[in-house]
Amino acid sequence: MCKAFLWSGQASLAGPGRIAWNSVCQSKKASGLGFKNSLIWIIAAIGKHVWAVAEKKDNLWVKWFHHDYLKQEDWWNYSAPINSSWYWRKIDEVKGKLRSLIERLHVHKEDYHISKGYVYIHSPLDKVYWGKEVWGRLNTPKHSFILWLAIHNRLNTKDRLKRHGVIDQSDCLFCGEAEESCEHLFFNCHFSLNCYQQILQWLNWRTKLTTLKKVIRWIERASSSSFQKLVFSAVIAALLYNIWKARNDTLWLGKSMQPELIVHNTKVSVKNRISYSLPKKISQQDRN
Template sequence: MLRGLKLFSKTSGLCPNASKSAVYCHGMLESDVNRVLETSSYTRSYLPFRYLGIPIFSKKISAAECTSILEKMTGKIRLWSTRNLSYMGRATLINSVLISIHSYWAQLMILPKKLLRDVEALCRSFLWKGSSDTHSHGLIAWDHLCLSKTAGGLGFRRILDWNEAAIGKYVWDIAKKKDNLFVKWINSVYIANRSWWDYSCPLDCSWYWKRIVAVKERFKHKVSLGSFLSQQYSIKRGLELMSVPGSKVSWNKFVWDRLITPKHRFIMWLVMWERLNTKDRIIKYNSSLDSICLLCGEADECIEHLFFQCLYSRKCLSAIKNWLNWHTQSINLVRLLKWISHAKASSIYKSMLMTILAATVYHIWRARNDVL
């Protein structure tokens, strides 16, 4: 072993740092261990240890060993919770920062399901409450949030699927018989020139290898080996193979129009899902609350009434129509969207109408909340 290190040092010019090096022994006599330590001048250490920030274990990794991921996420949330962030601002931070914190780990191993559920719970709590209280529930189920925007979701990453798609690159490397040490070792120890696509792992193999084989089986049920190898593998392609695309919703282009202010988009999105906390929803778990509209005081409050059957909101809509010379008699939000969709006008004009309508919906909802 020491001769191998010296040869490596002479060849590469890199020398091991004794203060940062350690010897890990398993299944050896204590006398042999002491002889290795005396000869090498290195210290003895024990599993687990960290390599490039990842804990290295001889057994299956548990959620307890991955708490640093949750701690980093919680620290970010505590920092952001001091700021007055809109729903859309939080959604952007979840997509760009929070969900990415575990990505480095997820590309190296299949993470415990409990950890991935905790990651989802933290993201869900931050979106709806702006805090790290994982006991709170959201207005819309997490699975729906992970749908694409064209299917009515927010485009969040499906964490479990992403983890398996990231490990899929090892499945592709083995199937492609890529020229690297890992693939050569796998072929020598486990596969032994058998068909990888038909391979079943033995019961006494390592937990890590069992997970890789399980990911291979998931791909096998979706695509043939030839199709799998026909393109260069990427995590995006792996997700496309694993996921079932949701049905396209008719209103996605209106809600996500590029001219609409982001926080207005989110409220419009909630309206289309019928998930705003109007009184008809709140009264289901708080029967002591009256159901009368806070703006007009004339009818029961629900989304259909608020946009735009309510006297207050109807006056706002009428003023907008007069200002724009918008010649339509409809006062129903869905019908107004259909009118915009079928209007014989330029895309810029349609975007302008949608932007103003979304702003109107947002400010009516804000006016309603100010009355509380």
């Protein structure tokens, strides 16, 4: 069976960078990007007809099906004849997937909606602990996307490219002293640590940032207002994005960037974003 992934390309064909389409189609709270799986959506849409037949809805189409095809047979035990229309056979084919849902709706006297059928077939995953921080309202979307890839460990860092045989050398481009992994690049490299120290000073944070997971946990547990937590998340997302961009500019354009410039870019992007979407009601402390 062919498996779908978020994107294709030379590197992704070799392995790294891919996120399974089923994961991408999960909601943002449950680790995905909230895309709809079109195949499941189509099945859920056909489910509307399954439900209409099961409920003997009062319309001409359903009456015709009952009269010409089902007659007195039980819908759930019925099998469409091989010479019946393609459309009718498809309806018959998907009904098993939705039977439990439709029977439950019948008991509760509820109507069928395609969205209900979709959620039922798609089986959403549980919420993830990092949903709020990655998709925070104050995050710039492109920053959120890089943070989302980092949290899935799907950025094409050199350690992963080397593991998949795409490259031979995996030295960190900033320090050259360790292998470039997500954890090293963003949290252990002295280049990134320099950026963090400046950001921590700017925001007056007193914490040590050692892994992405710990940073997110720290934001969650911080005794700060929800607005401040949104700002923290936006800063982390912007900083990761700017470190990743600096790394790519070094790799592909031969540019070398100083931590001061990365910190400056991070501050400017976060300030712009916040001033653009600052809520009307905000405490003086949060405003400061």
